[in-house]
Amino acid sequence: xxxxxxxxxxxxxxxxxxxxxxxxxxISAYSQQRWFGLTVTGMxxxxxxxxxxxxxxxxVGVAASAVMVVLPYYLHNYKxxxxxxxxGEFLAVSATLMCLLFILADMGRPDRVLNVMLxxxxxxxxxxxxxxxxxxxxxxxxxxxxxxxxERKGIPPPRWVKPVIYLSIPWAVSIHTVTAFLYAGLPGRxxxxxxxxxxxxxxxxxxAGTSLLILLTIILKKTTGFDAGSExxxxxxxxxxxxxxxxxxxxxxxxxxxxYSNIPSHMHxxxxxxxxxxxxxxLVPWMWFSLMIGLGSVVVLLIPALxxxxxxxxxxxxxxxxxxxxxxxxxxxxxxxVPSPLEDIVEYSPTLIEIAITLGIWAIGALLLTVxxxxxxxxxxxx
Amino acid sequence: xxxxxxxxxxxxxxxxxxxxxxxxxxxxxxxxLEKTVLPAWDEKQxxxxxxxxxxIDTRKCIEGCKECVAQCHHVHNVPDFNNRKDEVKWIWKxxxxxxxxxxxxxxxxxxxxxxxxxxxxxxxxxxxxxRVCPTEATFKRWDGIVAMDYHRCIGCRFCMxxxxxxxRSFNWQDPRTAIKDPSLAYPTREQGVVEKCNFCSDRxxxxxxxxxxxxxxxxxMTFGDLNDPKSEIRGLLENNETMQRKPELGTKPSVFYIx
Numbered sequence: 001x002x003x004x005x006x007x008x009x010x011x012x013x014x015x016x017x018x019x020x021x022x023x024x025x026x027i028s029a030y031s032q033q034r035w036f037g038l039t040v041t042g043m044x045x046x047x048x049x050x051x052x053x054x055x056x057x058x059x060v061g062v063a064a065s066a067v068m069v070v071l072p073y074y075l076h077n078y079k080x081x082x083x084x085x086x087x088g089e090f091l092a093v094s095a096t097l098m099c100l101l102f103i104l105a106d107m108g109r110p111d112r113v114l115n116v117m118l119x120x121x122x123x124x125x126x127x128x129x130x131x132x133x134x135x136x137x138x139x140x141x142x143x144x145x146x147x148x149x150x151e152r153k154g155i156p157p158p159r160w161v162k163p164v165i166y167l168s169i170p171w172a173v174s175i176h177t178v179t180a181f182l183y184a185g186l187p188g189r190x191x192x193x194x195x196x197x198x199x200x201x202x203x204x205x206x207x208a209g210t211s212l213l214i215l216l217t218i219i220l221k222k223t224t225g226f227d228a229g230s231e232x233x234x235x236x237x238x239x240x241x242x243x244x245x246x247x248x249x250x251x252x253x254x255x256x257x258x259x260y261s262n263i264p265s266h267m268h269x270x271x272x273x274x275x276x277x278x279x280x281x282x283l284v285p286w287m288w289f290s291l292m293i294g295l296g297s298v299v300v301l302l303i304p305a306l307x308x309x310x311x312x313x314x315x316x317x318x319x320x321x322x323x324x325x326x327x328x329x330x331x332x333x334x335x336x337x338v339p340s341p342l343e344d345i346v347e348y349s350p351t352l353i354e355i356a357i358t359l360g361i362w363a364i365g366a367l368l369l370t371v372x373x374x375x376x377x378x379x380x381x382x383x
Numbered sequence: 384x385x386x387x388x389x390x391x392x393x394x395x396x397x398x399x400x401x402x403x404x405x406x407x408x409x410x411x412x413x414x415x416l417e418k419t420v421l422p423a424w425d426e427k428q429x430x431x432x433x434x435x436x437x438x439i440d441t442r443k444c445i446e447g448c449k450e451c452v453a454q455c456h457h458v459h460n461v462p463d464f465n466n467r468k469d470e471v472k473w474i475w476k477x478x479x480x481x482x483x484x485x486x487x488x489x490x491x492x493x494x495x496x497x498x499x500x501x502x503x504x505x506x507x508x509x510x511x512x513x514r515v516c517p518t519e520a521t522f523k524r525w526d527g528i529v530a531m532d533y534h535r536c537i538g539c540r541f542c543m544x545x546x547x548x549x550x551r552s553f554n555w556q557d558p559r560t561a562i563k564d565p566s567l568a569y570p571t572r573e574q575g576v577v578e579k580c581n582f583c584s585d586r587x588x589x590x591x592x593x594x595x596x597x598x599x600x601x602x603x604m605t606f607g608d609l610n611d612p613k614s615e616i617r618g619l620l621e622n623n624e625t626m627q628r629k630p631e632l633g634t635k636p637s638v639f640y641i642x
Binding site for chain 1 (some may be wrong): 438456467468469470471475480484485502511514515516517518519520536537538539540541543544545546547548549552553554555556557573574577598608612629632633634
């Protein structure tokens with residue numbers, strides 16, 4: 001089936017070459033990081049996680065959002081998602097691969113990564129996260145590929161694949177819950193030490209991931225002519241809307257608890273992110289932009305006429321993705337380190353090498369997604 | 384021909400003698416070239432039997448004196464990059480509001496709020512860092528010391544995020560380039576792993592006190608077994624008002640302070 005990815009028009013190959021270039025620059029930047037150490041990044045003693053872990057957190061959400069098409073289609077037999085479900089599954093596969101690569105990029109000794117498996121430590125949330133992420137990658141790849149393969153041959157998919165698909169539903173929830181638990185159980189990191197972190201992660205995942213999926217179907221329609229259907233898009237947009245509303249509601253509850261209780265340690269990170277702390281305010285414009293564009297997008301999506309509009313829908317979806325990317329992919333991780341346990345305020349900004357590696361990993365994900373979707377579209381359109 | 388055989392014989396018997404010495408030093412501690420004493424050898428290593436702890440009498444600590452820091456960092460080959468981002472530190476001095484941010488700050492006497500305080504790994508009884516480590520590269524020893532296995536650490540820096548005291552440092556770059564006066568007492572580390580104070584487990588096994596305790600001209604620090612009610616440290620804890628850093632987090636630090 002993979003041979004279908006080797007046939008494409010000029011634009012397809014231009015896109016593939018572009019991704020290959022970005023990947024190459026990422027690999028070259030990574031070789032520098034391996035040689036000189038993580039000192040080439042903006043991370044340091046005080047802000048010890050940065051862009052990599054933030055991307056990882058955001059992408060786990062994108063991966064988890066596949067459940068928003070898998071569940072209605074397979075559990076409730078919602079036929080309108082018939083064409084979109086494979087896109088969701090392959091998006092999950094690519095996002096999970098990027099998650100794993102971002103973890104690897106963040107490691108000081110990636111050559112020892114197998115130690116996580118050689119010395120399994122169930123008391124560590126990382127151990128569980130590596131388990132569920134690898135599992136999720138395999139589950140989605142296997143179920144997506146198998147169903148697609150059966151479709152190509154014009155036969156019903158094998159019976160064993162059904163339970164695997166059902167398994168992917170709770171598994172999707174598990175990957176983002178475990179990811180939230182990475183942060184939510186650390187004493188002294190007050191921005192993360194909140195029981196709503198896992199629910200918030202799920203809400204923002206279902207908002208951003210679903211929006212990204214809508215955007216993907218629009219891009220596919222434009223580039224390949226393969227249309228997942230406007231009914232599917234509209235239904236997904238409703239799901240994204242309410243997930244977005246829930247997300248902003250949960251962010252609001254964080255503000256209330258921190259500010260009304262007036263406990264300094266609980267307020268500091270939020271103050272740093274949204275108002276600046278002791279003159280340090282690098283992230284303030286980012287956070288307000290995220291909040292404004294996110295709320296604006298949710299308002300647009302709430303209005304049925306705008307949600308159905310072919311102009312407003314992609315704009316609002318893009319707005320929601322950007323908003324949540326900033327919230328999770330920038331603010332949440334960096335804010336957790338400010339102030340430091342020793343009450344120091346150190347601001348982080350990524351280096352060029354770090355950005356090149358990050359773009360490289362995104363390009364690897366995009367390449368995998370392109371190839372998988374190329375195959376899917378070829379099968380679906382009987383090319 | 385004859386010579387060749389003799390050479391081989393001498394070589395092999397030499398190796399045999401060395402092997403015997405090695406075996407003997409393993410079986411009988413007295414034969415070892417590097418002296419090791421109790422408790423690692425004589426006592427049965429029952430987890431939780433000993434809990435090494437430290438009491439720092441901050442009243443005796445001289446402002447500006449950094450003998451303990453210098454000695455610790457020299458003995459353990461702690462690099463000095465002279466920049467905050469790459470900084471590695473095992474023990475250091477910091478201000479009252481940074482070391483005890485959750486202690487009473489308002490209207491605190493200038494005498495107390497203006498002094499510097501020693502900070503180091505607390506070797507917590509309920510250590511969050513060992514809980515989050517995915518490879519048990521950092522782990523709790525039977526004697527209460529939170530130790531590091533530099534050869535197992537994958538450099539994920541989870542322990543750094545989990546430590547509420549900022550006691551852990553990462554080797555953002557090769558530390559060996561920044562060690563001015565290398566010591567043979569303790570191995571250097573590699574780029575990409577986490578390190579921190581080891582309560583001088585390397586010295587305890589030789590029957591020595593921690594380097595910082597020994598280096599202090601004022602005997603500010605008292606080191607001993609917190610599980611032994613008759614120990615000097617327990618006596619001092621009994622007779623003085625003491626505090627731990629951020630006790631509200633439930634980590635149960637093994638480092639105590641007299642303010």
